Amino acid sequence: MKLANESKTTDIQMIRNRRQFLLQATAIGASPLLANAQLDDKKKAQIVITYDLEMSRHYPKRGMTEWDYQKGNLDDATKEYSLESAKRISDLGGKIHYFCVGRVLEQSDISWLTDINELGHPxxxxxxxxxxxxxxxxxxxxxxxxxxxxxVQGKTAFEIILENIRLAEIALQERAGIKCNGFRTPGGFYKGLQDSPEIRKLLMALGYEWISGKYPPHQSERGDDGVKESVYENIVAAQKNAQPFRYDNDLLEIPMSPISDVTAFRSKFWQLDEFKHAIKRSVMWAIETGGVFDFLCHPSCMVIEDPKFETILMMADLVKQHSDRAELVTLDKVADRYKS
Ligand SMILES: [Zn+2]
Known part of the structure; x- marks a missing residue:
């Protein structure tokens, strides 16, 4: 009893001392100290793993382009890879942010998707x-x-787009009981939706507070002797153009961070070690600057190029190694930080 009282007294004394210290600090014009203390926690780098659930042309074999017409017709390997990734990242205490093409919900078996949802991945x-x-x-x-x-006969482009966004919501909700968490544009755009004010307005009207649509330009060439140092440097330098910002209608943009899997592997024939190296350096840039790294990949591509999940496991490990300065989060958590 005596010990407990003693420690209680000490606690109170410590609180008093701290309050006194803060009062003094404020009095001498050092109040930013408080603000800084709060900011430091806010400035933890936010590392995000995102998976776009769709088929990708030229996977699983070069020349396969029929997927362009059937983006949601996921093959078994892609579905298994998507679910296994969720399990592995869950085991490490993290989450993956998925974006699903609605036509997936036409397939007979969607248990892999409901399993991902039940594991708590948005x-x-x-x-x-x-x-x-x-x-x-x-x-x-x-x-x-x-x-x-x-x-789509008789419909304008705008009407098709509106219906396609709504149909995905309805399919996820009605077939799987999943409420959409955020919106990612199919394809990335150098300027995001800067030049599409009517689509930004539409997304806001549909209740989306944030989207992921920008993919900044960057180099990606690969020569016979591999990827040059200047290309890696260029990709790291592009990260500052992949940081969240608000459009003038208040919609928050959380860009995709280069380099994506399809750009590296499909378009430029990178090797896995080269891809991992670029991602590692870009994640480290985010950790060093307190920025955001929004890793964009497609399980339909990664199941072929990175069958052992090396890239996402490396990312999770980098966050763990720097847990005082980085956190593995989902895009809605990135958006939360930008809520004023
Ligand atoms: Zn896509």
Whole structure:
């Protein structure tokens, strides 16, 4: 009893001392100390792993482009990889942020997706058919509607886009009981949705407070002797152009951080070690600056290029090694920080 009282007294004394210290600090004009203490916690780097649930052209084999018309027709390997990734990151205490093409919900078996949801990983909207939300004509919205134009006959591009966003929400909700967490544009845009005010307005009206649509330009060349140091440096330098910002209608943009899996592996034939090296340096940039790194990848590509989950496990490990300065979070947690 005596010991407990003693420690209680000490606690009270410590609180008094601390209050006295803070009062003194304020009195001598050092109040920013408090603000800084709060800011430090806020400035932890935020590292995010995101998976776009869709098929990718040229996977699992070069020349396979039929997926352009059937983005949601996920093969078994892609589904297994998506779920296994969720389990592995869950085991490490983290979460992956998924974005799902609505047509996935037409498949007979969606248990892998409901399992991911039940593990607590957020799933956002990636439209129903993977439409280009900046399209100006019906034909530009999606390959599927070029081959089968009767599906969208008489509709404007805007009407198709609106319906495609809504259909994905409805499919996820009705078939799987999943409420969309955020929106990612199919395809990334150098300026995000800067030049599409009507789509930004639409997304806000549909209740999206944040989106992920910008993918900044960067170098990605690979020569016969591999990826040059200057390319890695360029990718790290591009990270400052991949930081969250608000459009003038208050919609928050959380850009995709280069380099994406499809840019590296599909377009430029990178090797896994090169990809991991670029991602590691970019994550370290975020940790050193207190920035955001929003890793963009596709399980349909990664299951072929990185079958042992090396990249995401490396990212989780980097966050663990620097847990005083970094956290592995989902995009809605990044958005929370920007709520004024
Ligand atoms: Zn996509």
């Amino acid at each position: 799933i956002g909207n990636h439209t129903y058919d993977h439409v280009n939300v900046t399209a100006k004509t019906a034909a530009q919205t999606q390959f599927r509607f070029q081959r089968s134009p009767w599906l």
